Amino acid sequence: MTFKEIWDKYKGHLLNFIKTKINDEHNADDILQEVSIKLLDNLNRKTEIKNYKTWLFQVTRNTIADYYRKNKKHSELSITQSKINTNSSACFCDLSGFVIQSYLPKEYGEPLYLSDIEQKSQQEIAELLDLSLTATKSRIQRGRKKLKKLVSTCIDISYNNKGQISDFQLKNNCKLPIELKTEMERINLFL
Numbered sequence: 001m002t003f004k005e006i007w008d009k010y011k012g013h014l015l016n017f018i019k020t021k022i023n024d025e026h027n028a029d030d031i032l033q034e035v036s037i038k039l040l041d042n043l044n045r046k047t048e049i050k051n052y053k054t055w056l057f058q059v060t061r062n063t064i065a066d067y068y069r070k071n072k073k074h075s076e077l078s079i080t081q082s083k084i085n086t087n088s089s090a091c092f093c094d095l096s097g098f099v100i101q102s103y104l105p106k107e108y109g110e111p112l113y114l115s116d117i118e119q120k121s122q123q124e125i126a127e128l129l130d131l132s133l134t135a136t137k138s139r140i141q142r143g144r145k146k147l148k149k150l151v152s153t154c155i156d157i158s159y160n161n162k163g164q165i166s167d168f169q170l171k172n173n174c175k176l177p178i179e180l181k182t183e184m185e186r187i188n189l190f191l
Contacts, residue, residue, distance in 0.1 A: 014032060
């Protein structure tokens with residue numbers, strides 16, 4: 001599919017989604033434009049995107065999270081009760097992406113983010129990062145171990161009867177940077 005075909009098919013849905021998270025129409029349009037640029041960039045790099053809808057909504061969620069991080073307007077985030085259950089996994093994914101990018105060493109965080117958040121194949125990641133496939137696999141596994149250690153050290157996660165994440169809280173003994181605590185509070189609004 002061409003950029004125009006993809007964009008024409010999904011831009012209206014994306015803009016509606018953004019407007020549920022951002023109260024300012026100009027900022028919503030700016031975020032939509034950022035998402036379009038990311039799509040175009042990925043298409044130009046010939047990055048394989050298996051499901052455009054899923055990819056676009058994940059990129060949109062990440063772009064919205066970046067907007068709030070940059071503008072420190074976490075209190076303006078408004079989520080209706082009807083969206084809570086459908087967005088909880090995606091929100092935890094946003095938190096995971098934030099932690100991976102911000103608190104893991106880049107050599108592990110970058111391949112792990114591309115693998116687990118952007119859902120790229122390990123072969124694709126190896127090519128993007130100019131690594132061997134073996135090195136890529138190793139870095140992803142080490143990144144997962146480092147992420148698991150950070151999460152288990154600092155976060156208590158609660159699950160519902162379906163095995164889905166229902167809540168998470170910082171442990172009292174955890175000494176995380178304020179940015180991560182703020183991001184967890186923002187993400188927790190979704191749960």
